[in-house]
Structure formats: C-alpha cells, structure tokens
Amino acid sequence: xxxxxxxxxxxxxxxxxxxxxxxxxxxxxxxxxxxxxxxxxxxxxxxxxxxxxxxxxxxxxxxxxxxxxxxxxxxxxxxxxxxxxxxxxxxxxxxxxxxxxxxxxxxxxxxxxxxxxxxxxxxxxxxxxxxxxxxxxxxxxxxxxxxxxxxxxxxxxxxxxxxxxxxxxxxxxxxxxxxxxxxxxxxxxxxxxxxxxxxxxxxxxxxxxxxxxxxxxxxxxxxxxxxxxxxxxxxxxxxxxxxxxxxxxxxxxxxx
Numbered sequence: 103x104x105x106x107x108x109x110x111x112x113x114x115x116x117x118x119x120x121x122x123x124x125x126x127x128x129x130x131x132x133x134x135x136x137x138x139x140x141x142x143x144x145x146x147x148x149x150x151x152x153x154x155x156x157x158x159x160x161x162x163x164x165x166x167x168x169x170x171x172x173x174x175x176x177x178x179x180x181x182x183x184x185x186x187x188x189x190x191x192x193x194x195x196x197x198x199x200x201x202x203x204x205x206x207x208x209x210x211x212x213x214x215x216x217x218x219x220x221x222x223x224x225x226x227x228x229x230x231x232x233x234x235x236x237x238x239x240x241x242x243x244x245x246x247x248x249x250x251x252x253x254x255x256x257x258x259x260x261x262x263x264x265x266x267x268x269x270x271x272x273x274x275x276x277x278x279x280x281x282x283x284x285x286x287x288x289x290x291x292x293x294x295x296x297x298x299x300x301x302x303x304x305x306x307x308x309x310x311x312x313x314x315x316x317x318x319x320x321x322x323x324x325x326x327x328x329x330x331x332x333x334x335x336x337x338x339x340x341x342x343x344x345x346x347x348x349x350x351x352x353x354x355x356x357x358x
C-alpha cells in the first residue's frame with residue numbers, strides 16, 4: 103500500500119466482482135478509496151482487486167455470502183485487520199429475482215430473497231457501525247431498485263425485498279445518525295448487467311424499455327456507480343434516509 107494512501111477512506115462494496123458493484127469499486131478506487139471487493143467467489147473478487155491494483159489503486163478481495171452470518175462477520179473483521187479502519191459500506195449484493203407472478207414463488211425462494219436482500223443488508227450494516235463510528239462516521243449506501251417503488255407482475259417478490267430495503271434505509275438513518283453515519287439508497291432502473299440478462303435477452307423487452315425511458319436507452323453500470331460515489335462522498339454530507347431514483351426517467355412514464 104502506498105504511503106500516500108494510508109489515510110484514505112476504506113470502503114467495502116458487496117457484490118463487486120461484476121456489474122454495478124464492480125463499476126462502483128473501480129470508480130471509488132480511482133478517487134482514492136481503499137476498496138474491499140466482495141462477492142461469493144474469492145477468485146472472481148481477486149481478479150477485480152488485481153486489476154485495480156495494477157492501475158495504482160489499493161484493493162483487497164474478501165469473499166462473502168451475504169446470507170451467511172459468519173461470512174458477514176469475517177468480511178468486517180478482515181477489512182479492519184487489513185486496513186485498520188472502515189469508513190463506508192456499499193450494499194450491492196442481492197439474490198436474483200424469481201420471474202413470473204408472485205404465486206410462482208415458493209416459500210424457500212421467498213425466504214432466500216428476503217433473507218439475503220434485507221436481513222443480510224441490515225446485519226452487515228450493524229456489524230460495520232461500530233468501526234465506522236470509530237473512524238468518525240461515514241456512509242452506508244444500499245443498491246435498491248425501482249421494483250421496490252412500483253407494482254410489478256413479473257418480479258414481485260424481489261420488489262417486496264427492495265421495498266423493505268427502502269424502509270431499512272430510513273430506519274438505519276435514524277439509528278446510525280448519532281454516530282455521524284449517513285444511510286441512503288439508489289434505486290436503479292434496468293441496467294445492462296448479468297443480473298438483468300433474462301430481461302435483456304428479449305429484444306421486444308429491450309425496445310419497450312428504450313421507448314418508454316425518457317432518456318431513450320438502457321442504463322449502464324457506470325450510471326449507477328456515479329450515484330453511489332456521490333452518496334459516499336462529501337457532496338452528499340447533508341443527505342440521509344433517502345432513496346435516489348436513477349432510472350433514466352422511466353418511473354415518470356410508468357414504462358416499468
């Protein structure tokens with residue numbers, strides 16, 4: 103680690119081996135953050151961390167399944183052991199939606215979605231809190247979805263989990279504020295990632311989203327990464343308990 107980065111902020115990004123999480127990690131690393139790359143697969147995480155280091159950034163890989171409490175604890179402990187502090191937490195990891203009407207979702211699938219997307223985020227936030235407080239405060243950013251803001255016939259259970267995340271943002275903003283920790287979320291629309299591959303593989307669906315999005319295109323991971331960087335940074339120092347919609351305007355048209 104370069105000496106001139108020793109006092110730079112330390113930021114964990116879950117689900118950062120690809121997609122939005124990776125884009126956020128690369129952007130934050132480029133702005134001087136020391137980043138922790140985390141997803142389920144250690145090799146995938148290490149590949150991203152290595153690329154960041156090759157471009158002059160400081161990154162470490164710590165695999166974590168957000169549905170397993172002992173791995174959440176190890177993620178926080180490993181971060182503090184490596185860097186000596188923790189300033190920011192980006193909660194991007196999520197379980198894939200079950201496509202189709204809500205009666206297609208059995209109890210097991212529903213429990214996995216809610217546990218990983220909601221409880222995992224809440225638990226990791228609470229584990230991070232004392233370390234962030236010790237560092238003088240910081241920012242927690244959840245990556246939600248416009249599926250948590252609107253009714254949906256196709257990904258209803260996933261939308262329920264994201265609506266719960268939006269409420270979690272408000273709750274944690276109240277609980278963590280006294281420690282100087284801000285809690286916010288970004289709610290993306292459709293973004294070109296592996297996560298949305300099932301939707302993007304349908305050309306008719308792609309044309310529908312392009313037609314009904316005022317900005318006329320599908321979002322890219324970098325579009326959301328820039329919002330995450332804003333919410334982590336000092337330019338949003340007076341912002342907490344908020345869900346920022348970043349969808350190219352599609353919620354205005356009802357096209358989702």
